[in-house]
Amino acid sequence: MKIVVAIKQVAALDEDFEMREDGRGVDPDFFELEINEWDEFSLETALQLKEANEGQVEVVAVTVGDDDAEDVLRAALAKGVDKAIRVWDDEIEGSDASAIARILAKVAEKEGADMVFAGALSSDHSFAQTGVSIAANLDWSHVAVVNGFEYTPGAAQATVRRELEGGVEEEIAVNTPCVLTIQLGINEPRYASLRGIKQAAALPIEELSHADLGLDDDQVGEAGSLSRVRRMFTPEKGRAEMIEGTAAEQAARIAEIIKELRA
Amino acid sequence: MSGILVVAEHRDGELRPITLEVIAAASALKAEKGQTVTVAVIGSNADQIAAAVNVAGVDEIVKVAVSVDNFQSDIYESAVAALIADRSPAVVMLPHSIDSWGYAPVLAVKAGYGCGTDVFALTYDGDDLVATRAAYAEKCHQEIDFPGKDTVIITLRGNTFKPVEEAGSASVSDFSAPGADARTQSQRFIAPEGSGEVDITQAEFMMSVGRGIQEEDNVEMFAELAETIGATLGCSRPVADAGWLPKYRQVGQSGKVVSNCSLYVAMGISGSVQHQAGMKHVENIIAVNTDPEASIFSIAKYGVVADVFDIEEELKSHFE
Numbered sequence: 001m002k003i004v005v006a007i008k009q010v011a012a013l014d015e016d017f018e019m020r021e022d023g024r025g026v027d028p029d030f031f032e033l034e035i036n037e038w039d040e041f042s043l044e045t046a047l048q049l050k051e052a053n054e055g056q057v058e059v060v061a062v063t064v065g066d067d068d069a070e071d072v073l074r075a076a077l078a079k080g081v082d083k084a085i086r087v088w089d090d091e092i093e094g095s096d097a098s099a100i101a102r103i104l105a106k107v108a109e110k111e112g113a114d115m116v117f118a119g120a121l122s123s124d125h126s127f128a129q130t131g132v133s134i135a136a137n138l139d140w141s142h143v144a145v146v147n148g149f150e151y152t153p154g155a156a157q158a159t160v161r162r163e164l165e166g167g168v169e170e171e172i173a174v175n176t177p178c179v180l181t182i183q184l185g186i187n188e189p190r191y192a193s194l195r196g197i198k199q200a201a202a203l204p205i206e207e208l209s210h211a212d213l214g215l216d217d218d219q220v221g222e223a224g225s226l227s228r229v230r231r232m233f234t235p236e237k238g239r240a241e242m243i244e245g246t247a248a249e250q251a252a253r254i255a256e257i258i259k260e261l262r263a
Numbered sequence: 264m265s266g267i268l269v270v271a272e273h274r275d276g277e278l279r280p281i282t283l284e285v286i287a288a289a290s291a292l293k294a295e296k297g298q299t300v301t302v303a304v305i306g307s308n309a310d311q312i313a314a315a316v317n318v319a320g321v322d323e324i325v326k327v328a329v330s331v332d333n334f335q336s337d338i339y340e341s342a343v344a345a346l347i348a349d350r351s352p353a354v355v356m357l358p359h360s361i362d363s364w365g366y367a368p369v370l371a372v373k374a375g376y377g378c379g380t381d382v383f384a385l386t387y388d389g390d391d392l393v394a395t396r397a398a399y400a401e402k403c404h405q406e407i408d409f410p411g412k413d414t415v416i417i418t419l420r421g422n423t424f425k426p427v428e429e430a431g432s433a434s435v436s437d438f439s440a441p442g443a444d445a446r447t448q449s450q451r452f453i454a455p456e457g458s459g460e461v462d463i464t465q466a467e468f469m470m471s472v473g474r475g476i477q478e479e480d481n482v483e484m485f486a487e488l489a490e491t492i493g494a495t496l497g498c499s500r501p502v503a504d505a506g507w508l509p510k511y512r513q514v515g516q517s518g519k520v521v522s523n524c525s526l527y528v529a530m531g532i533s534g535s536v537q538h539q540a541g542m543k544h545v546e547n548i549i550a551v552n553t554d555p556e557a558s559i560f561s562i563a564k565y566g567v568v569a570d571v572f573d574i575e576e577e578l579k580s581h582f583e
Binding site: 013097166227228251255 | 359369397403407408410447500504518547550562581
């Protein structure tokens with residue numbers, strides 16, 4: 001069986017940052033790029049199934065992103081995925097989660113995937129839309145926010161746990177093929193070995209455009225999206241009363257506040 | 264396209280309170296455009312829930328009888344799709360909850376509706392619906408719109424709108440939804456592990472630790488500090504996920520809400536929305552973090568930009 005794992009390169013912001021000139025996003029010069037934390041867990045879920053069923057599971061990592069995003073695929077290759085695919089071209093710029101999901105669904109079809117794993121959320125825009133939107137495009141069954149997964153390759157159903165509010169969980173049997181969005185804490189993501197990293201540097205990455213996947217120009221980018229960012233801004237926020245000084249002075253003030261409030 | 268459709272969320276026969284927050288947001292939007300608010304209750308036994316959502320601002324309650332008591336994504340998707348086709352609402356409002364994560368985007372993608380999630384403000388600019396939400400760990404806000412979309416699906420962030428509690432006088436009717444092929448089957452619900460040694464929801468004074476404590480070996484010194492200053496020890500998600508502290512000490516959306524707490528010291532916690540959901544209401548929050556831009560400082564009463572280890576070292580001397 002084949003599992004396609006969708007991986008996103010996300011941006012965290014420096015302490016100081018500036019908006020782009022068009023005011024619709026942050027200037028990328030201030031981005032610190034990293035792999036989306038949730039995707040480390042979905043990748044690990046796939047790799048563990050592959051290891052537990054030797055020779056029966058193929059894992060394909062895919063990302064939609066520009067040249068920089070190659071890093072997240074190298075990291076996935078270093079951890080042991082069988083194949084890596086990067087989809088990008090200029091028309092894809094401006095895509096929202098639904099347009100990205102349309103692309104990822106096409107990749108899953110092209111690869112003949114049996115399951116797709118995605119992070120439940122991404123740390124930069126936090127829409128929580130992409131994973132289940134892939135399922136919508138494929139018309140597959142899906143479970144969001146999965147924190148437990150059991151499957152025997154070839155079986156008609158997987159058993160998963162969905163993490164609900166307040167620590168409640170729901171055990172669910174899900175028909176395959178399916179899309180699962182994976183929650184933090186489902187496992188302990190591995191680190192790549194130095195040898196793995198070295199080998200991954202030389203492995204091929206398949207590069208595709210939206211046209212290669214049979215998508216028209218108006219199916220990606222803003223034209224292919226269900227929402228559009230019209231303005232990004234730094235909010236006026238409440239601000240704590242800051243306690244300045246050396247650590248000793250700060251701690252003394254904290255102690256004073258605690259004693260006063262606990263009196 | 265006109266009107267606002269809210270879908271009530273319920274579990275085990277109980278209305279999830281966030282639904283009343285969504286109704287509040289719907290009422291506010293209704294005031295802007297003079298639209299009607301319809302609340303759909305989907306389930307095999309909708310009567311009790313229907314009564315619970317009959318609050319001020321709701322014009323109509325629609326009961327949709329389906330084969331399951333609890334949420335199932337295919338059945339909800341199909342029922343709401345049929346309701347939208349029948350009523351042509353301009354806005355469909357859902358809680359930004361785990362259930363909604365599982366089907367709201369699917370609804371939007373399949374029918375090409377606009378879609379905005381984790382929204383905390385909603386208004387009209389002329390005829391255009393504009394939704395405000397956060398990005399980059401709450402450091403930025405963004406306004407999104409939905410060009411050319413007559414129907415828009417919105418999921419709303421919890422703890423944002425004041426729940427409507429005044430009784431209402433909505434009309435109640437039934438809607439028959441087409442059957443759906445449920446491709447997942449609920450096996451059972453699993454209650455959270457027992458409260459263990461302590462029930463943090465009862466604590467009045469808490470000190471919680473986050474990623475900032477760096478490694479498991481450091482847990483002990485902060486546990487000792489908590490004891491020294493007389494606080495109950497809590498933690499953020501990464502600390503519980505890593506197994507450094509038991510899950511029953513986790514504060515936040517997937518952990519516990521510290522409802523009796525009046526003083527909360529956050530050590531090395533950046534303050535994700537999920538963590539805030541469990542402690543934002545606390546009157547006195549003291550936050551210690553190395554990042555001066557950490558979002559915890561936007562909700563704390565007192566902020567300390569410092570290394571948690573330096574503060575740990577200094578603070579205990581005042582209580583010994």
